[in-house]
Amino acid sequence: MLSTKTPNSVKQRSNGDRVAVLKSTEKRSDQWSELLIAVGENRDRQAFAKLFRHFGPLLKGFAHASRNEGWFPGLGDDLVQEVMIKVWQKAAGYNAEKASATTWIYTVARNCRIDMLRRKSNTQHLPLENEDFWHEPDEETPISLLQQKRSEDKVQESLAQLPKEQDEILRKVYLEGKSHAEASAELGLPLGTVKSRVRLALQKMQIIVSAEAQE
Amino acid sequence: MNTTTHFHPDETMLMEFSAGTLATAPSICVSAHLHFCSQCKNQLLRLNQIGSQLLSEAQPMAIDDSTFDAVMEKIDSGDLPAVSNARTESANNSLGFPYPVSKLVKNSLVSQTWKRLSGSVDIARFKTGQQEFEVALHKICAGGKTPKHDHQGLEYTVVLKGSFSDENAVYREGDFLVRKPGDVHQPMGAQNGECICLSALSAPIKLTNPLGFLMKPWLRINPM
Numbered sequence: 037m038l039s040t041k042t043p044n045s046v047k048q049r050s051n052g053d054r055v056a057v058l059k060s061t062e063k064r065s066d067q068w069s070e071l072l073i074a075v076g077e078n079r080d081r082q083a084f085a086k087l088f089r090h091f092g093p094l095l096k097g098f099a100h101a102s103r104n105e106g107w108f109p110g111l112g113d114d115l116v117q118e119v120m121i122k123v124w125q126k127a128a129g130y131n132a133e134k135a136s137a138t139t140w141i142y143t144v145a146r147n148c149r150i151d152m153l154r155r156k157s158n159t160q161h162l163p164l165e166n167e168d169f170w171h172e173p174d175e176e177t178p179i180s181l182l183q184q185k186r187s188e189d190k191v192q193e194s195l196a197q198l199p200k201e202q203d204e205i206l207r208k209v210y211l212e213g214k215s216h217a218e219a220s221a222e223l224g225l226p227l228g229t230v231k232s233r234v235r236l237a238l239q240k241m242q243i244i245v246s247a248e249a250q251e
Numbered sequence: 252m253n254t255t256t257h258f259h260p261d262e263t264m265l266m267e268f269s270a271g272t273l274a275t276a277p278s279i280c281v282s283a284h285l286h287f288c289s290q291c292k293n294q295l296l297r298l299n300q301i302g303s304q305l306l307s308e309a310q311p312m313a314i315d316d317s318t319f320d321a322v323m324e325k326i327d328s329g330d331l332p333a334v335s336n337a338r339t340e341s342a343n344n345s346l347g348f349p350y351p352v353s354k355l356v357k358n359s360l361v362s363q364t365w366k367r368l369s370g371s372v373d374i375a376r377f378k379t380g381q382q383e384f385e386v387a388l389h390k391i392c393a394g395g396k397t398p399k400h401d402h403q404g405l406e407y408t409v410v411l412k413g414s415f416s417d418e419n420a421v422y423r424e425g426d427f428l429v430r431k432p433g434d435v436h437q438p439m440g441a442q443n444g445e446c447i448c449l450s451a452l453s454a455p456i457k458l459t460n461p462l463g464f465l466m467k468p469w470l471r472i473n474p475m
Contacts, residue, residue: 096312097310
């Protein structure tokens, strides 16, 4: 049998602590995060309806932007339903220290979209869903909410200023759901060029400091 | 778990993971690495912010009221598939492996026992529903030498337990390695205990003949 003995120590944190931390530092000011917390903590239906009105149309747009194998006309409405149901179900696990509501919903939508497309284009049984790859226990966040927010602002601000050639690749990857190899084929660029544009964009957004920072 | 890892997936690979465009087998390996590496986890939180920003700029599309009603109806029916809960499932994860690896061990092993690959290496293969890579666990016994081999395909390796070394470095828990076709190496298990690695090995390039039939070259691997 494949047995080994590595104990898995998982730090747990109660809901109460999370609220305390939120109050002690700068609060997430955006209304979506507050609404999501209300859904998680109080099963607040009005808050959920507001989230739905805001994110539903964006999620449908996100579904229609996808250019993957397996795309089908009803994908938009199906994705909206599946994502929003997951939002309702998982809202209690939302950790505002780690991500804004929009980022959290993005990750739910990304996983749902991939899994729906894979189910459509694959007849084989898939033992793993994309969600499984993101299945990490909720640990201490080593960076503070303030740092998180600065980084979100930086991403938002610098994304708007990226040269078109870099922006185009990020959109292909995140919105259309293309791999770097697919983007390189579509744009008629060598893969190395696509990757170096990606790295330049990440440096501008200060997601990576320099190529050497990873070593 | 936050041990210090020294070998990481490169940032373009993390981005593909963040966008969900990385293929299944390398995604399993990246996910396994993240289990050990808080540095990459942080970077990923930031990469997700790109997706988030682009989602919020997506062209909104009108939704029929019935969609909202349908969602509320499903929520109220109480007939929803259970969402997985990271905390309870981690607590039940006695192997201490990263989540997707534990799930594969539990449900998707090709055979329930280790298979001898060479004198000091055992292998346990997984079915992962894709054809490009063979995904498997390798166990190198303490001090075990593996045969010198070169790589016909691409190989991703993540150390899950123990350590091993080759001519260049020592690789410890969480380290993520990429071997490109043509790389030659001879890994050796550490003296002080067995080493378990997750690996995804791609098939050598598949050739098609002019009639379009897929000609399988001599495969040394078994993608499942």
